[in-house]
Amino acid sequence: MKKALILGATGNFGKAQARALLQDGYHLNLLMRNPDKFTDKLMLGHKNVTIFTGDALNMDDLLMAGQDCQVIVHGVNMPYDKWADLMPKVSQNIMQAAKTLNATILFAGNIYNFSPADGPLYDEQSPQQPITKKGAFRKQLEQDMAHFAQTQGVQIIVLRAGDYLGPDSSDSSMFKYLVLDNLAKGKILLAGRNDKKHTWAYLPDLGRIGAKLIAHRAELGLFEVFHHQGFDLTGQELVNAVEKAADKPLKIGKMPWGMIRIIGIFNKALGEMMELRFMSDVAQSLNQNKLQALLGSVPSTPLDEALRATFKAHNVA
Numbered sequence: 001m002k003k004a005l006i007l008g009a010t011g012n013f014g015k016a017q018a019r020a021l022l023q024d025g026y027h028l029n030l031l032m033r034n035p036d037k038f039t040d041k042l043m044l045g046h047k048n049v050t051i052f053t054g055d056a057l058n059m060d061d062l063l064m065a066g067q068d069c070q071v072i073v074h075g076v077n078m079p080y081d082k083w084a085d086l087m088p089k090v091s092q093n094i095m096q097a098a099k100t101l102n103a104t105i106l107f108a109g110n111i112y113n114f115s116p117a118d119g120p121l122y123d124e125q126s127p128q129q130p131i132t133k134k135g136a137f138r139k140q141l142e143q144d145m146a147h148f149a150q151t152q153g154v155q156i157i158v159l160r161a162g163d164y165l166g167p168d169s170s171d172s173s174m175f176k177y178l179v180l181d182n183l184a185k186g187k188i189l190l191a192g193r194n195d196k197k198h199t200w201a202y203l204p205d206l207g208r209i210g211a212k213l214i215a216h217r218a219e220l221g222l223f224e225v226f227h228h229q230g231f232d233l234t235g236q237e238l239v240n241a242v243e244k245a246a247d248k249p250l251k252i253g254k255m256p257w258g259m260i261r262i263i264g265i266f267n268k269a270l271g272e273m274m275e276l277r278f279m280s281d282v283a284q285s286l287n288q289n290k291l292q293a294l295l296g297s298v299p300s301t302p303l304d305e306a307l308r309a310t311f312k313a314h315n316v317a
Contacts, residue, residue, distance in 0.1 A: 002026045004071040004214075005103070007056050007094065010038060012164040012173065012203055013108035014075025019168075020207030021071070021214070022048060031056060031065040040168075056090045062097040071214055072098050074107040080272030084137055091141055095148045095156070104217050106210055107145065109160030109225065111199065111284055112138045112276070120197060120283035124225045124290055132275045142225075149223035157213055157220065160286060161206055161228040162199030165306070167313030169203060175310075178255065179242055183316045187251040188242055192280025194235030194252075199286050201230040202306040208299040209291070216294060226294070227286040231303055245307035246317075255280070 004021050008014030009030045018028055019042065027048045032038060035051050043049045054061025056076050066072060074094050078086045098105050112135040113128040128139045142158060149156045165175040178189045209228055213220075233241065243250050257277055264271020292298055301309075311317040 001068075002071075003029065003069040004073060005029045005031065005062075005066040005069040005101075006073045006075065007031055008073070008075025008077060008108075009040075009043070010170075011075050011077055012166075012168070012170050013077075013206070014073055015040065015168050016166070016203040016207035017073045017075065017106060017210045018043065018207075019204070020211040021073075022046070024211045024215070026071070029065045029067075029069060031061060056093060057086070059093055059097065062093060063100060066097055066101045066103065069101060069103055072101070072103045072105045073210070074105050077108070079269040080134065081268035083134065083272075087137065088141060088144070091145070095145065095152070095154060098154045098156075099152050104155040104157065104214065105145075106214060107156060107158050109142065109158040110138065111160065111162055111279075111286065113142065114284065116278070116282040116284065119285070121285045121287050122227065123287040124227060131278075134272070134275060146223045153222065155217060155220065155222050156224075157217065158223075158225040159206070159210055159213060159228060160225060161201035162230050162284075162286065163201070164203055164206075165200050165310055166203030167309050169310065169314075175200070176314075179238075180310075180314050180316055182253070183242070183246060183250070183311065186248065187253050188239055189253045189255050190235045190239070190280075191255040192235070192277070194239070196281060197232050197234055197283040197285050198238075198280075199230045199232050199284065200238075201228055202301050204309075205230070205299045205301055205306075209295070212295050212299070219294075226291045227288050228291060228298070229286050229288040231306070232285045241303050241307060245304050246311065 004026045006018045009018050030051045031054050033055050052065035076090050114122050115129040115131050118127050130136050145156045163174045
């Protein structure tokens with residue numbers, strides 16, 4: 001039986017991979033701290049889904065939930081203000097568990113690792129010279145993963161993508177702040193300049209890509225990184241696409257960075273967003289030639305269809 005341990009099943013990446021692997025014939029073990037809060041109708045009660053109560057920071061919980069699993073989806077993501085302390089610890093636990101279980105890890109990479117000076121188009125060989133502490137954390141984590149994979153014989157696959165959108169995108173997604181929270185009011189927010197490219201990943205596509213990478217894992221090395229291009233849009237192109245999918249003109253507003261800065265004094269997790277403000281004013285895109293070469297055809301839903309499905313699921317159609 002094909003079995004996968006899903007960590008972070010309530011988050012964007014974890015849920016997307018869980019849904020795709022379930023469709024691909026996997027039995028899923030979900031490890032959660034608060035199963036009572038899990039409301040996914042597709043997976044709740046599914047005969048091929050088993051839910052375990054526990055914490056990825058606890059090795060015994062990981063090994064219990066990961067028993068007989070060939071794959072571990074590492075979709076755990078801590079609040080920004082706890083990232084530096086907890087993310088290395090939980091990731092080290094997951095890698096050690098994968099070694100014990102002889103499992104492959106699929107990890108959610110992002111674009112923080114790169115400097116705008118080395119862009120605007122990044123591939124898997126682009127230099128990583130991050131200009132933020134979050135980028136430095138991410139770079140170090142991937143370096144630690146590469147070292148662990150090569151020295152301990154554990155296969156780790158990093159799937160890097162941009163900001164998330166989709167029917168199951170979480171309340172913390174940038175797409176929610178800019179689009180979903182404002183569409184019913186007849187407006188859309190831009191986080192920065194409207195002429196710079198920004199990459200968006202449609203979660204159902206990202207899940208299918210992850211499932212395909214796992215299916216090809218026997219052909220891959222111990223440490224592999226793949227970039228997913230997604231929807232590569234300027235701010236104005238995003239506005240145009242949302243207007244078309246919503247079938248109505250929209251007023252354009254600006255992300256309230258000043259308010260976020262003030263609220264961030266009291267809400268550390270929100271305040272940490274300020275460090276990433278620069279990303280809204282620079283072009284950053286991902287080259288997916290390596291992914292294309294392996295898969296031949298990369299799952300890609302048309303933008304208009306992806307937006308309509310997202311609006312409908314979030315009741316803002």
